[in-house]
Amino acid sequence: MKKFFKSISWLLIIASLIVIIDQLTKYFVRQYLVVGETWAPWDWMMPYARLLYIHNTGAAFGLFKNGNPIFMTLAVVVSGVIIYYYPQIPKEEKVIRFALSLQLAGAVGNLIDRIFFGRVTDFISVGNFAIFNVADSSITVGVIILLIAVWWQDRNEKKKLAAAKPEEPIIEPVNETGSEN
16 A cells, blocks of 8 residues: 555645645635626736635536536546556656645635535636636636647657568569569
């Protein structure tokens, strides 16, 4: 068991730091804004970036309202899969490990909200984009990093295979008498 926890220590450290940031930002929003209130430090920012405190009982972009039990279960399953799979990733694959840490942090951050409040606190509003939070950002950035890392890894493996593949010999056509053309 000690060996297992050692193998996931960086996963837990990175995810814990992000969960703490996520929960602190949500705490301050809940303490200092009322639901539906908008705040920006400067008026000129208001159309571009602001804090807008809302509750979300669904998934990203407000889809599947009132789906808390489903999303709680999904967060637990995804977290379990990440924790199980993480030690199997070679230590040299730091980018993939970091991406999984971000995804775990996001899943846990929003799971905490769902367990204690029955909904997720969202508050970051940029332009006309959906309102989100640190946990949502962590999941999104983690998925993007993971996709790029896997693509990059696949690309490099194909290059290595192409470089290692011996060239096929050129066969000159032979006429019926057995001599070359």
